[in-house]
Amino acid sequence: MKQFIGMFVFLALFSCKDSSTKTTSENLSEAATKAEEREVEVANDSEIPIYSFAEFEPLLHKKDGTTYVVNFWATWCKPCIKEMPYFEELAAKYKDDNVEVIFVSLDFPRLLEKQVIPFIKENNIKSKVVLLDDTGANEWIPKVDEFWSGAIPATLIYRNDYRKFYEGPFDFEKLESAVKEVLKP
Amino acid sequence: MKTFKNILILGIYVLALVFGTMSFTEKNTTDIVGGYDIGDKVKDVNLKDVTGEMVSFADYDSAKGFIVIFTCNTCPYAVASEDRINALDAEFKEKGYPVIAINPNNPDVQPDDTFELMQTKASDKNFSFPYLYDASSTVYAQFGAAKTPHVYILQKEDDSLVVKYIGAIDDSVRSAAGVSKRYAADAVNALLNGQKVPLTKTKAIGCSVKV
Numbered sequence: 462m463k464q465f466i467g468m469f470v471f472l473a474l475f476s477c478k479d480s481s482t483k484t485t486s487e488n489l490s491e492a493a494t495k496a497e498e499r500e501v502e503v504a505n506d507s508e509i510p511i512y513s514f515a516e517f518e519p520l521l522h523k524k525d526g527t528t529y530v531v532n533f534w535a536t537w538c539k540p541c542i543k544e545m546p547y548f549e550e551l552a553a554k555y556k557d558d559n560v561e562v563i564f565v566s567l568d569f570p571r572l573l574e575k576q577v578i579p580f581i582k583e584n585n586i587k588s589k590v591v592l593l594d595d596t597g598a599n600e601w602i603p604k605v606d607e608f609w610s611g612a613i614p615a616t617l618i619y620r621n622d623y624r625k626f627y628e629g630p631f632d633f634e635k636l637e638s639a640v641k642e643v644l645k646p
Numbered sequence: 647m648k649t650f651k652n653i654l655i656l657g658i659y660v661l662a663l664v665f666g667t668m669s670f671t672e673k674n675t676t677d678i679v680g681g682y683d684i685g686d687k688v689k690d691v692n693l694k695d696v697t698g699e700m701v702s703f704a705d706y707d708s709a710k711g712f713i714v715i716f717t718c719n720t721c722p723y724a725v726a727s728e729d730r731i732n733a734l735d736a737e738f739k740e741k742g743y744p745v746i747a748i749n750p751n752n753p754d755v756q757p758d759d760t761f762e763l764m765q766t767k768a769s770d771k772n773f774s775f776p777y778l779y780d781a782s783s784t785v786y787a788q789f790g791a792a793k794t795p796h797v798y799i800l801q802k803e804d805d806s807l808v809v810k811y812i813g814a815i816d817d818s819v820r821s822a823a824g825v826s827k828r829y830a831a832d833a834v835n836a837l838l839n840g841q842k843v844p845l846t847k848t849k850a851i852g853c854s855v856k857v
Binding site: 533535537538539540567569570594596597598599602603609610611612613614628629 | 726793818826827848853
C-alpha cells in the first residue's frame with residue numbers, strides 16, 4: 462500500500478514538473494545572444510515586412526477557416542525565443558489542419574537587419590514573420606485583446622470569429638491544447 | 647485481497663483523474679495579475695536602494711506623491727526609457743512628485759538584473775532617483791506590475807497614498823523621437839493643477855517581469 466502511494470506521489474510530482482513551462486531550449490537563447498553580438502550584412506529585400514498597426518490588423522481578422530496562431534515576440538525576449546520551437550513544431554504537426562503560425566516581432570525596427578533577420582535565418586524559422594512598428598500602442602494593444610497588459614510573450618489564437626488570447630509563455634503541450642480548443646468544430 | 651487491490655487501483659485512477667484535471671485547468675489559465683487599481687490605497691514599501699540605504703515612501707515628508715516606475719537593467723524597452731525617466735524626475739521632483747524606480751526582476755531568471763549591475767546602471771546613466779531592488783519579489787506583486795517599464799503615479803491624500811495613474815511613460819516606448827503623448831507627465835501635471843487625470847490607464851509593450 463505504502464509503495465503504491467509512494468509511486469503515485471512520485472508520478473504526480475513528475476507530471477507537475479513535466480507540465481511546467483521551464484523546459485529549456487538553450488540553443489535558441491545562445492543563438493539569439495550570438496545574433497545580438499555580431500553584425501550581419503543582410504540584403505535590403507528581406508522577407509520580413511514592417512507594418513503599422515493599421516497594415517497589420519487584417520491579419521487578426523481573417524475569416525478563411527484557417528486557424529491563426531499569432532505570437533508577439535522579440536529577439537531579446539528570452540521566454541519568447543524559448544517557446545518559438547514549440548510554435549514551429551505546432552505549425553509542422555498541424556500543417557494539414559489549416560493551422561498557420563505568424564510571428565509578430567516587436568523588435569526595434571532599426572535592428573531588423575542586424576538582429577531579427579539573422580535570428581530567423583540562424584534558427585531556420587519557417588513560419589511567417591512580420592515586424593510591427595507603431596507608436597500609440599495604447600490604442601492598438603486593446604485591439605489585439607482588451608486584457609493584454611502589453612507584456613510579451615503573448616499569443617492570439619483564432620479561427621474565423623472564435624478567438625482566445627494568452628499572455629505569458631507556452632510549452633508545447635499547453636500550446637497544442639490551446640490550438641485544439643480553437644480547431645474543434 | 648483481490649477486492650482490496652481492485653479498490654486500490656480504482657482509487658489511484660480517481661486520484662489520477664482529479665490531478666490530471668487540475669493540471670489541465672492550470673495549463674489553460676492565463677495568468678491574471680491582481681494588484682492595485684485606480685483609487686486604491688498603497689501600502690508603504692521598504693526596499694534597498696543602489697546606495698545601500700533602505701527607502702520608504704514615508705521618508706519623503708514634503709512629497710505630494712510619487713512616480714513609481716518598475717524598470718530593470720536589461721529590458722531593451724526599459725533601457726530605451728532611461729533618459730525619459732531621468733527627465734521625469736528632473737521635471738517633477740522639485741514640484742513634489744519624485745521618481746522611485748524599482749527593479750522587480752529575479753537575477754536567477756534574468757542574470758543581468760543583479761543588485762551590483764543595478765548600481766552600475768544607476769551610476770552610468772546618472773540616475774537622479776532611487777533605484778530600488780525588489781529582492782523578495784513581493785512589491786511588484788503588491789502593485790500588480792506585469793512588465794518593465796510599468797508606471798504607477800501615487801498622490802498623497804491625508805495620510806494615504808492613492809493610485810491615480812497606471813500604465814506607460816508615453817505613447818512611444820521604442821523611441822523617444824516618436825512621442826506625441828506624454829501620458830505620465832500629463833497625469834502629474836493634472837494632479838499638480840488639482841484636476842482629474844485625463845487618461846488614468848494606458849498600455850504599452852514591455853518585457854514581462856522575470857521572477
